[in-house]
Amino acid sequence: xxxxxxxxxxxxxxxxxxxxxxxxxxxxxxxxxxxxxxxxxxxxxxxxxxxxxxxxxxxxxxxxxxxxxxxxxxxxxxxxxxxxxxxxxxxxxxxxxxxxxxxxxxxxxxxxxxxxxxxxxxxxxxxxxxxxxxxxxxxxxxxxxxxxxxxxxxxxxxxxxxxxxxxxxxxxxxxxxxxxxxxxxxxxxxxxxxxxxxxxxxxxxxxxxxxxxxxxxxxxxxxxxxxxxxxxxxxxxxxxxxxxxxxxxxxxxxxxxxxxxxxxxxxxxxxxxxxxxxxxxxxxxxxxxxxxxxxxxxxxxxxxxxxxxxxxxxxxxxxxxxxxxxxxxxxxxxxxxxxxxxxxxxxxxxxxxxxxxxxxxxxxxxxxxxx
Amino acid sequence: xxxxxxxxxxxxxxxxxxxxxxxxxxxxxxxxxxxxxxxxxxxxxxxxxxxxxxxxxxxxxxxxxxxxxxxxxxxxxxxxxxxxxxxxxxxxxxxxxxxxxxxxxxxxxxxxxxxxxxxxxxxxxxxxxxxxxxxxxxxxxxxxxxxxxxxxxxxxxxxxxxxxxxxxxxxxxxxxxxxxxxxxxxxxxxxxxxxxxxxxxxxxxxxxxxxxxxxxxxxxxxxxxxxxxxxxxxxxxxxxxxxxxxxxxxxxxxxxxxxxxxxxxxxxxxxxxxxxxxxxxxxxxxxxxxxxxxxxxxxxxxxxxxxxxxxxxxxxxxxxxxxxxxxxxxxxxxxxxxxxxxxxxxxxxxxxxxxxxxxxxxxxxxxxxxx
Numbered sequence: 001x002x003x004x005x006x007x008x009x010x011x012x013x014x015x016x017x018x019x020x021x022x023x024x025x026x027x028x029x030x031x032x033x034x035x036x037x038x039x040x041x042x043x044x045x046x047x048x049x050x051x052x053x054x055x056x057x058x059x060x061x062x063x064x065x066x067x068x069x070x071x072x073x074x075x076x077x078x079x080x081x082x083x084x085x086x087x088x089x090x091x092x093x094x095x096x097x098x099x100x101x102x103x104x105x106x107x108x109x110x111x112x113x114x115x116x117x118x119x120x121x122x123x124x125x126x127x128x129x130x131x132x133x134x135x136x137x138x139x140x141x142x143x144x145x146x147x148x149x150x151x152x153x154x155x156x157x158x159x160x161x162x163x164x165x166x167x168x169x170x171x172x173x174x175x176x177x178x179x180x181x182x183x184x185x186x187x188x189x190x191x192x193x194x195x196x197x198x199x200x201x202x203x204x205x206x207x208x209x210x211x212x213x214x215x216x217x218x219x220x221x222x223x224x225x226x227x228x229x230x231x232x233x234x235x236x237x238x239x240x241x242x243x244x245x246x247x248x249x250x251x252x253x254x255x256x257x258x259x260x261x262x263x264x265x266x267x268x269x270x271x272x273x274x275x276x277x278x279x280x281x282x283x284x285x286x287x288x289x290x291x292x293x294x295x296x297x298x299x300x301x302x303x304x305x306x307x308x309x310x311x312x313x314x315x316x317x318x319x320x321x322x323x324x325x326x327x328x329x330x331x332x333x334x335x336x337x338x339x340x341x342x343x344x345x346x347x348x349x350x351x352x353x354x355x356x357x358x359x360x361x362x363x364x365x366x367x368x369x370x371x
Numbered sequence: 372x373x374x375x376x377x378x379x380x381x382x383x384x385x386x387x388x389x390x391x392x393x394x395x396x397x398x399x400x401x402x403x404x405x406x407x408x409x410x411x412x413x414x415x416x417x418x419x420x421x422x423x424x425x426x427x428x429x430x431x432x433x434x435x436x437x438x439x440x441x442x443x444x445x446x447x448x449x450x451x452x453x454x455x456x457x458x459x460x461x462x463x464x465x466x467x468x469x470x471x472x473x474x475x476x477x478x479x480x481x482x483x484x485x486x487x488x489x490x491x492x493x494x495x496x497x498x499x500x501x502x503x504x505x506x507x508x509x510x511x512x513x514x515x516x517x518x519x520x521x522x523x524x525x526x527x528x529x530x531x532x533x534x535x536x537x538x539x540x541x542x543x544x545x546x547x548x549x550x551x552x553x554x555x556x557x558x559x560x561x562x563x564x565x566x567x568x569x570x571x572x573x574x575x576x577x578x579x580x581x582x583x584x585x586x587x588x589x590x591x592x593x594x595x596x597x598x599x600x601x602x603x604x605x606x607x608x609x610x611x612x613x614x615x616x617x618x619x620x621x622x623x624x625x626x627x628x629x630x631x632x633x634x635x636x637x638x639x640x641x642x643x644x645x646x647x648x649x650x651x652x653x654x655x656x657x658x659x660x661x662x663x664x665x666x667x668x669x670x671x672x673x674x675x676x677x678x679x680x681x682x683x684x685x686x687x688x689x690x691x692x693x694x695x696x697x698x699x700x701x702x703x704x705x706x707x708x709x710x711x712x713x714x715x716x717x718x719x720x721x722x723x724x725x726x727x728x729x730x731x732x733x734x735x736x737x738x739x740x741x742x
Contacts, residue, residue, distance in 0.1 A: 040690065044697035048682075069665070069690040076666045077686070085682050275697075294440070295447045311419075311456050315448070319411060319440040326415035326646075329697050 003141065003183035003210055005242045011356040015234065015261035018351040021057075021242055023141040024181045025081060025089040028056045030242060030263040031347055033254065033340045034091060036271060039064050040074075040084045042337065043271050044330040047086040052307070053338050054345075057089040057141075059266045062134055063098035066124075067117050071137045079139025091266075092140035094131045094173075094187070097215070097247070100149040108148070110165060128169035129176045136179045143177065144213065145170040147187040152220040159191045163200045171207050183210035185244060188233070192221055197233045205238060211264075212237050213244040218253065227256055234261040251280060251343055255360055258347055270336035275329045277321045280339040284367045288332065293318040306338035307331075374512065374554035374581055376613045382727040386605065386632035389722040392428075392613055394512040395552045396452060396460040399427045401613060401634040402718055404625065404711045405462060407642060410435050411445075411455045413708065414642050415701040418457040423678070424709050425716075428460040428512075430637045433505055434469035437495075438488050442508045450510025462637075463511035465502045465544075465558070468586070468618070471520040479519070481536060499540035500547045507550045514548065515584065516541040518558040523591040530562045534571045542578050554581035556615060559604070563592055568604045576609060582635075583608050584615040589624065598627055605632040622651060622714055626731055629718055641707035646700045648692045651710040655738045659703065664689040677709035678702075 002024040009018045019030040035042045035050065037058040042050060050058065060080055065071070069083075077083040080090055099105065103115035112127030131146035146169045148162040166189045177184045186204035190197030197214075204212060214233070217226045230245070237243050244264035245257055254265055270280065277288045281301035286293075288300070299309035300317065308317070308331040320328035350359035373395040380389045390401040406413045406421065408429040413421060421429065431451055436442070440454075448454040451461055470476065474486035483498030502517035517540045519533040537560045548555045557575035561568030568585075575583060585604070588597050601616070608614050615635035616628055625636055641651065648659045652672035657664075659671070670680035671688065679688070679702045691699035721730035 039694045039696055040687070041696050041698040044701070046682075046698055046702065068694050069686070073666055073686060073690065077668065077684070083684075083687055083690075085687065295444055297448065311417075313448070313454075315440070315444060316411070316454055316456065319444065319454075323410045323439050325410055325412050326697065326700050327412040327417055330415070330701065331417070 002181055005211065005240065007239060009352065011351045012354050013357045014259045016258050016347075016351045016356045017261055017263055018348060019242065019263055021089075021264075023057075023089045023183070025087060025141050026056055028089055029348055031254075031258045031344055031351075032057060032264050033344045034059045034264065034266040035337050035340070036061070036266055036268045037084070037086075037090075038268075039068060040080065042333070043275065044333045045337065047084065049334060050086070050337075051088070053334075053341050055088065055337070055341055057091060058086065060090050060092045060138065060140060061095070061098060062092045062131065062138065062144075063095035063102070063126075065092075065138060066095065066134050067119055071134050074139075075137045081139065089141040090138075091142040092135045092138050092144065093246070094144040094146040095126055095134070096131070096144075096147045096187075097149050099126055110168065112146075112169075128172040132173045132177045132184070136177070136182065139179075140182060142183045142185060142211065143179075145173045145184065145186050145209070147189055147215055150189060150191045150216045150219075152191060152216075154191050156193055156196075159189070159193055159196055163189050163196050166200060167203045167207075170204055170209075174207050174209070185209055185211040185213050185242075187213045187215040187246070189215055191216055192225055192229055194229060194232045197229065198236055201233065201236055209241070211242040211244060213246050213264075214262075215246050217245065218248045223253070226253075227260065230257060230260045230262070237261070251340070254343065255347070255363055258351075259356065259360065270340045271333050274332035274334075274336040277328075277332065279332060280336050282366045283369050288314065288318050288321050290318070300335055301339075304335065304339065304342075306335050306342075308335040308338075373552055376582065376611065378610060380723065382722045383725050384728045385630045387629050387718075387722045387727045388632055388634055389719055390613065390634055392460075392635075394428075394460045394554070396458060396512050397427055399460055400719055402625075402629045402715055402722075403428060403635050404715045405430045405635065405637040406708050406711070407432070407637055407639045408455070408457075408461075409639075410439060411451065413704070414646065415704045416708065418455065420705060421457070421708075422459070424705075424712050426459065426708070426712055428462060429457065431461050431463045431509065431511060432466070432469060433463045433502065433509065433515075434466035434473070434497075436463075436509060437466065437505050438490055442505050445510075446508045452510065460512040461509075462513040463506045463509050463515065464617070465515040465517040466497055466505070467502070467515075467518045467558075468520050470497055481539065483517075483540075499544040503544045503548045503555070507548070507553065510550075511553060513554045513556060513582065514550075516544045516555065516557050516580070518560055518586055521560060521562045521587045521590075523562060523587075525562050527564055527567075530560070530564055530567055534560050534567050537571060538574045538578075541575055541580075545578055545580070556580055556582040556584050556613075558584045558586040558617070560586055562587055563596055563600050565600060565603045568600065569607055572604065572607055580612070582613040582615060584617050584635075585633075586617050588616065589619045594624070597624075598631065601628060601631045601633070608632070622711070625714065626718070626734055629722075630727065630731065641711045642704050645703035645705075645707040648699075648703065650703060651707050653737050654740050659685065659689050659692050661689070671706055672710075675706065675710065675713070677706050677713075679706040679709075
């Protein structure tokens with residue numbers, strides 16, 4: 001098994017952790033943000049773009065890749081890395097989230113989920129075994145257990161049964177998982193019910209996984225409630241395993257959740273916002289389509305060293321966006337992904353130097369400044 | 372005046388010419404193909420992409436840039452080069468073609484054309500003087516005279532009046548043109564009527580331009596008729612000035628027209644086809660969405676050295692295209708533009724080595740081969 005996690009240190013004033021994940025496709029410093037490569041590309045970017053941003057791991061969506069191009073196509077190339085031309089690490093989700101949020105579900109049983117493709121309505125079934133099998137064919141470095149996601153708000157009894165099913169599915173997935181080069185993470189469900197979360201965690205730890213994720217947070221619950229749940233459950237996670245908060249979040253969310261001890265994040269925000277013209281900066285978000293940028297010669301963020309900021313003005317980026325030029329999506333995405341990856345680098349540096357608290361203060365202070 | 376044209380040599384068996392255009396933004400070897408950067412970007416590419424393909428000149432559309440971002444925005448940056456971050460040469464068209472093909476025309480008078488924007492219906496007027504003024508503000512290296520374009524088929528009398536108007540407009544444009552760093556080309560109109568074309572050419576030469584373009588060909592007339600018209604008029608063009616065939620064309624069209632003595636081409640074909648999944652290769656066109664490419668590990672064209680062919684398989688490109696991933700448009704466009712630029716390099720080499728005829732034969736022979 002090539003996968004392991006090293007905890008390199010913890011911050012003295014917070015629960016922030018500095019670590020390193022080792023995979024057969026390279027080492028990943030944590031806390032880490034994983035850009036989302038839904039269908040085998042981080043939308044509008046190629047692998048060289050990601051490499052030049054020092055990106056070490058991306059996420060692929062099992063549900064999407066299963067439907068297109070199909071597991072047989074990816075497997076024909078050996079693994080997803082070779083198919084898409086990316087030789088660094090890949091984490092695949094289990095397909096659970098998309099099945100529950102995107103597909104038309106026909107039936108959830110203890111055995112698995114029967115759903116219709118969001119593309120052509122064709123009927124498919126995902127079982128916990130099949131979710132692992134697909135991910136093994138995709139050859140990702142980190143696979144996720146198939147889980148039952150819950151919305152918010154949600155009835156406690158329903159959450160309880162989803163936790164039970166998630167545990168059962170995690171066990172079944174673990175039993176069939178046999179790739180020597182792929183780690184398998186368990187997913188803690190339980191919505192905002194701390195005791196259900198802790199029960200889920202305990203039972204997952206009993207089965208034993210290479211890492212532990214938190215699912216079904218940041219799905220509509222108040223932000224403070226998410227932090228409270230994390231603050232109460234994270235201390236119970238095993239110290240020597242990476243902790244992955246799925247689908248989170250804004251820069252502010254990440255800064256706060258690192259403080260609580262999260263190691264891994266993924267979110268479509270930098271890529272999706274880039275395509276919508278919302279750009280992240282050290283002084284907050286800007287909307288590039290605003291009229292005030294029409295003749296603005298400055299880069300998006302004068303403090304940013306990304307390809308976009310080093311070469312193009314706000315005025316040109318505004319023009320491209322307003323004119324719906326394809327180059328707009330690429331240049332905006334490059335900036336936003338760079339922003340997130342650079343944010344994580346700053347976070348890692350601050351933890352290493354035992355000054356995460358101070359760094360968080362300056363992070364918020366910069367946001368008070370007018371652009 | 373920084374602009375001049377050097378005729379370096381002619382092919383011994385054909386009328387093909389090898390030349391060099393000198394501008395204040397670099398030297399351009401001819402025959403040359405100019406990728407179309409309609410709104411200030413060659414769709415999906417950035418200036419570094421173009422540089423890495425050894426592209427020396429792109430085209431910008433005056434009509435489009437006038438509407439978006441507006442001349443005041445570009446001029447605020449000094450010129451179009453600085454606005455878009457491209458330090459090589461730019462040719463701007465006169466806006467004539469778009470006004471006649473894209474906008475809703477309200478009125479054509481001897482003074483100019485009143486039209487409605489295709490974007491918001493707002494009313495504008497282009498006169499020959501204004502077309503030059505806009506191009507001066509854009510700061511392109513080569514400006515085009517405002518002309519009246521004709522469709523095909525078209526009545527001879529109408530063409531005659533369009534030629535008269537084109538001459539009058541060319542003269543008026545030339546009178547107001549005063550940029551020391553910008554060349555001004557005249558445009559020969561006359562549809563498929565050779566004597567009208569020659570009359571137009573004579574009168575343009577009398578006014579005197581830095582180069583001579585042929586407009587309103589490849590607008591629906593039989594291909595052989597286009598070649599016939601060119602074959603009969605090109606020998607009358609001044610030898611010491613570049614000859615630009617506007618809006619042409621397919622690789623086969625370019626190969627034939629070079630043989631007749633054309634020096635410059637532009638066309639949306641490589642970029643538009645790229646976005647439609649049609650890819651140019653040494654053995655003809657392929658449609659990347661075809662099912663047969665589903666697991667095809669080969670590059671688009673095994674003979675091609677472009678970024679796309681060196682790094683990605685047909686299967687991955689098919690997947691990206693079928694899934695409408697933004698990266699698809701970029702990778703396809705990189706390949707197609709490279710194909711065109713590389714084709715021109717091969718053409719230039721063949722002319723230099725006095726073997727253009729043989730090269731043309733092998734060009735067609737390769738197309739007989741099965742991919």
